[in-house]
Amino acid sequence: MENRSTLSVIVALLGMLSQCLTHLTPRITFSIGSPGRHLTRFSNHDVGNTTTLLLSEAGDMLYVGARDAVLALDVSHEDVITLRNKLDWSPSDKDLEQCSMKGKNIADCPNFIRVLQFLNSSHIYACGTFAFSPRCTYVNSESLTMSMKPDEGRGRCPYDPYQRNTAIIVDGELYTGTVADYRGNRPVISRHLSESRRVDLKLDDTLGWLEDPTFISSSYIPDEEKIYFFFSEVGREYDFIDKFIVSRVSQICMSDVGGQRTLQRRWTTFAKAQLLCQADNELPYNVLQDIDTLPPAEGVPADETLFYGIFTSQWSVNSGHSAVCSFRLSDIRAVFSGNYKVLNRDTLQWSTRVQEKVANPGECGLHNASDNALRFIKENFLADDSVRPIDRHLTMVSTGYKYSHLTAQRVQAANNKNYTVLFLLTESGYLHKAVVLQSGAHIVEEVQVFEQPQPVKSLKLSIPKGMIYVGTSEGVMRVPTANCSFYWTCAQCVLARDPFCGWDTVSRTCVETSNTQISLAQDVDTGNVKETCDRGTFTNRVRFDPNEVSAGELVSVALNEVVRLRCPAASHLSQQLWERPNSQLSSDLYLHLGDGGLSFVATPATLGHYLCLSIENGYQQTMAIYHVKQKSGPLVQTTSSYTALQTLTAAKTQAAPSPSPGLHSFEFWPLLKKTMQGDIEPTVSSMDTTPVPTQRGLNLTVWTPEPGQTETDFVGGELLHSAREPCYLKELVVVSVLLVLCISLTITMFLYVVRLHCRSRTVPHTATPSRNSDRRTPVEHEAPRRNQLFNKSNRHSPHSGQACGSGCNGALTEGNGHLPNTPI
Structure with a gap:
C-alpha cells in the first residue's frame, strides 16, 4: 500500500514537471476528394x-x-x-x-x-x-x-x-508471434515449416516467458541472423503496480535448434528487454502501437538500423497523446549483452542478478551448452537495463492526434543529405507526412484517407513506385508519397520543406528530387526562401506602394457601408497581415477577423488600397490586393479584376472547401456601439469580395454567402439593423386582437358551464334500485312513463324558457317527490 501511494505521488509530480509540448500542426490539409491530392481507391x-x-x-x-x-x-x-x-x-x-x-x-x-x-x-x-x-x-x-x-x-x-499477431518467413521458415489456444491464454513465439535436421521450436511456458502480450511486429536482421519481435505485455517486474504495461523487444537466433535434454524443442536464445520511450522529467509512453524497421543507408554498418515506433500512455495525464521514438540496433545489442534479472521461484519476484554468470543469455549457438548453462538461460531471460531512444529524446510528440500505424522511409534530398520521412496514420482517418529534423519533426501535410474511423491493420510502403497502401475494413487506398506539382512557386516549394520536392529553376516547376539530376533549390532544414530562391523568381514585399500595384480587385461601395475584405491563408503555419499606403490600420476603424479578413465601415478615410500579406518563416507573399472605391452611379455592385487574378480565382474555385472559423458577433461590437451612439449613420449594406489565392487546390477558405444572400444579411441584418429606431405598430395590433379573442373565449366557457349546471338540477333524480323496487303494479310502472311524457311536453311549453333557480323543483313537484295531478 505504501509503495502504491508513493507511486501515485511520483506520477503526479512527473505530470506537473512535464515539459510544455509543442502542438505539431500539419502545414497543409487535403480533404478527401481534394483535387490537390490524387488518391486511388x-x-x-x-x-x-x-x-x-x-x-x-x-x-x-x-x-x-x-x-x-x-x-x-x-x-x-x-x-x-x-x-x-x-x-x-x-x-x-x-x-x-x-x-x-x-x-x-x-x-x-x-x-x-x-x-x-x-x-x-x-x-x-x-x-x-x-x-x-x-x-x-x-x-x-x-x-x-x-x-x-x-x-x-x-x-x-x-x-x-x-x-493482433505478427509473422515473417525467412529462408522458407515461418516465425510467428500469436496465441496457441482457443481462449487466447497461451501466447507463443514459434518457428514452423522447418526442414532437414532443424526442428520446429516454441517458447517454454513453464516460467511465463510472456505475460499476456499484444504482438505488434517482427523484423529480420540479416547480418546477425536474428529475428526481433516487438510487443507490449504486463511488466511483472513492477510488482507494486497492477497491470502495468511495458513495451518489449525480444530476440531469437535462426540457428537455434533447442537443447539436447534441457529446453528440448524450446528456444535457447530467447531474451527480452524493455523499450523505454521516455524523455527526461516526463512520464513514459509505455504502450506500443506500431513499429517499423528502417534499414541503414548504403555503405553504413548494420548497427545503424533504426526502429521507429508509435507509443501511447496508460496514464491519464498523457491520455490522447502519441509519441514516436526511434531506437538504434547497436543500443539493443548492448542491452542484450549486459546483465539480466533473475526470477525467484518462491516469491515470483524479479531482482538484479548477483550470482556469477554461467552463460550469456541471448547468445547464439547455445544448443550444445551444458544442462547447467541452459537452466541458467531458462531463468535469466529478462535484461536488467532498458533500451532507450536515440539521444534520450523523443522523435516527436503529438498532443492533438492519436496515431495508430506508421511506416518510415529514408529520402535523399537535393543536397545529397538523407532525411527520414515518417508516414503516420491517425485514428481519425488522416495520413501525416512528417520529416525528422534536428530542430524537431515538421509535418509537411495531412491527407484525409477515409471519412469515418475504421479498423486499419496494415500500412505498406512501396519505395520503387513511391506509393503507400492503406488496408481498411472497406477497401484499399493508395496515396502517392510525393505531391510536388501542388507547389507552383519557388517560395511554396521551399516552404513545404519536403525532401521529395525541389524547385527546378530552368523549367520553373517543383519536381521530385529522384526524377532529375539537375541541382534543385531546396532547404529542408530551415525553409529559407530568401537564400534558396533566385530573387528574380519571387517578390518579397516589405513596404506597400500603390503606384507599383498593377493588379488588384476593384470594390465599389457606398459610404457607411460595411466592407469585408478576405485574405486566404497560404498554410496553417502562416499569419495574415494587412497594409495600407502611408496609413496605420487603427483598431478604432478596423476589425481584424479570426479568419484573417478585414472589416470596416466605408468612409472617406477608409477608401483606398489594401494589401493582404501572408507571413511564413520570415517570408512575405501577397495574397490579395483590393482597391476600395466609392460608388458613383446607382446602387449596383461592380467588381472588376485583371485576367491574371481571374485565373487565380478559378484555381481556388476548383479547390474543395474546408471548414473555416465562424464570424462572431462580438467582433462587430465596437462598430455597433458607435452606430447606437449616433457616430455613424445606420444605413448599412455589405460588400462581398473574393480574395486572390496564391496556391492551387489549397483547402483554406472563409465564409461564403448562400445564393441570394449578401453579407448584409449576415452582418448588418443581425447586428446593425437592430440599432435602428424600433416600430411596434404591427406587434401592438396583433397583441390586441389576441387579447380580445382570449377574453371572448373565457366568457363563452363560463356561460357554457353555468348552463350545464342549471340543466343538471332540473333533471329528476333516479333512486338506487332496491330489493322491493320491482314489486309494483302495472299502473305504478306506467306512472313514470307518463311523468316523462309530461316533462317533455313542459319543455316545449311557452313557459319552459323561464329561469329556474333553487325553487324550480319545488314548483313542479310535491314533498313526496311525485309530479302533481298524477295518480299513484
Whole structure:
C-alpha cells in the first residue's frame, strides 16, 4: 500500500514537471476528394476487411488478405487499381454452425486472413482464423489457387480476428508471434515449416516467458541472423503496480535448434528487454502501437538500423497523446549483452542478478551448452537495463492526434543529405507526412484517407513506385508519397520543406528530387526562401506602394457601408497581415477577423488600397490586393479584376472547401456601439469580395454567402439593423386582437358551464334500485312513463324558457317527490 501511494505521488509530480509540448500542426490539409491530392481507391461489394497486405518486390502486384478471400490487385497503373485474381476461401455452413455453438458472434466466424507471406518466388503462405479454427495453405502467386489442402494453423494464426499477431518467413521458415489456444491464454513465439535436421521450436511456458502480450511486429536482421519481435505485455517486474504495461523487444537466433535434454524443442536464445520511450522529467509512453524497421543507408554498418515506433500512455495525464521514438540496433545489442534479472521461484519476484554468470543469455549457438548453462538461460531471460531512444529524446510528440500505424522511409534530398520521412496514420482517418529534423519533426501535410474511423491493420510502403497502401475494413487506398506539382512557386516549394520536392529553376516547376539530376533549390532544414530562391523568381514585399500595384480587385461601395475584405491563408503555419499606403490600420476603424479578413465601415478615410500579406518563416507573399472605391452611379455592385487574378480565382474555385472559423458577433461590437451612439449613420449594406489565392487546390477558405444572400444579411441584418429606431405598430395590433379573442373565449366557457349546471338540477333524480323496487303494479310502472311524457311536453311549453333557480323543483313537484295531478 505504501509503495502504491508513493507511486501515485511520483506520477503526479512527473505530470506537473512535464515539459510544455509543442502542438505539431500539419502545414497543409487535403480533404478527401481534394483535387490537390490524387488518391486511388479499390473497393468491391463482395470484399471486406482488406486488412492484410503483401507487396511484390517490384511493387506491381498487391496481395490482399480479406474476409473469406485472397486478392491479387494490379497496382502498376497510376490512376486505377484492378482486380486480377481472387481466391475464395470461406468456412462451410457446418464450420459456421460449430463456431456459433461455441458462443462466438456469427459476424466473427468467417475466415479472416491474418498471415500472408512469400514462401518463395512462386508461392504464398496464407493463414486465416477460419471460424475460430485456424487453417493455413500454400497459394500459387500467379494463378492464385491452392497448391494443397489447408492444414491446421494452431500456433501460426490467431483464433480471434481481433487478436493482433505478427509473422515473417525467412529462408522458407515461418516465425510467428500469436496465441496457441482457443481462449487466447497461451501466447507463443514459434518457428514452423522447418526442414532437414532443424526442428520446429516454441517458447517454454513453464516460467511465463510472456505475460499476456499484444504482438505488434517482427523484423529480420540479416547480418546477425536474428529475428526481433516487438510487443507490449504486463511488466511483472513492477510488482507494486497492477497491470502495468511495458513495451518489449525480444530476440531469437535462426540457428537455434533447442537443447539436447534441457529446453528440448524450446528456444535457447530467447531474451527480452524493455523499450523505454521516455524523455527526461516526463512520464513514459509505455504502450506500443506500431513499429517499423528502417534499414541503414548504403555503405553504413548494420548497427545503424533504426526502429521507429508509435507509443501511447496508460496514464491519464498523457491520455490522447502519441509519441514516436526511434531506437538504434547497436543500443539493443548492448542491452542484450549486459546483465539480466533473475526470477525467484518462491516469491515470483524479479531482482538484479548477483550470482556469477554461467552463460550469456541471448547468445547464439547455445544448443550444445551444458544442462547447467541452459537452466541458467531458462531463468535469466529478462535484461536488467532498458533500451532507450536515440539521444534520450523523443522523435516527436503529438498532443492533438492519436496515431495508430506508421511506416518510415529514408529520402535523399537535393543536397545529397538523407532525411527520414515518417508516414503516420491517425485514428481519425488522416495520413501525416512528417520529416525528422534536428530542430524537431515538421509535418509537411495531412491527407484525409477515409471519412469515418475504421479498423486499419496494415500500412505498406512501396519505395520503387513511391506509393503507400492503406488496408481498411472497406477497401484499399493508395496515396502517392510525393505531391510536388501542388507547389507552383519557388517560395511554396521551399516552404513545404519536403525532401521529395525541389524547385527546378530552368523549367520553373517543383519536381521530385529522384526524377532529375539537375541541382534543385531546396532547404529542408530551415525553409529559407530568401537564400534558396533566385530573387528574380519571387517578390518579397516589405513596404506597400500603390503606384507599383498593377493588379488588384476593384470594390465599389457606398459610404457607411460595411466592407469585408478576405485574405486566404497560404498554410496553417502562416499569419495574415494587412497594409495600407502611408496609413496605420487603427483598431478604432478596423476589425481584424479570426479568419484573417478585414472589416470596416466605408468612409472617406477608409477608401483606398489594401494589401493582404501572408507571413511564413520570415517570408512575405501577397495574397490579395483590393482597391476600395466609392460608388458613383446607382446602387449596383461592380467588381472588376485583371485576367491574371481571374485565373487565380478559378484555381481556388476548383479547390474543395474546408471548414473555416465562424464570424462572431462580438467582433462587430465596437462598430455597433458607435452606430447606437449616433457616430455613424445606420444605413448599412455589405460588400462581398473574393480574395486572390496564391496556391492551387489549397483547402483554406472563409465564409461564403448562400445564393441570394449578401453579407448584409449576415452582418448588418443581425447586428446593425437592430440599432435602428424600433416600430411596434404591427406587434401592438396583433397583441390586441389576441387579447380580445382570449377574453371572448373565457366568457363563452363560463356561460357554457353555468348552463350545464342549471340543466343538471332540473333533471329528476333516479333512486338506487332496491330489493322491493320491482314489486309494483302495472299502473305504478306506467306512472313514470307518463311523468316523462309530461316533462317533455313542459319543455316545449311557452313557459319552459323561464329561469329556474333553487325553487324550480319545488314548483313542479310535491314533498313526496311525485309530479302533481298524477295518480299513484
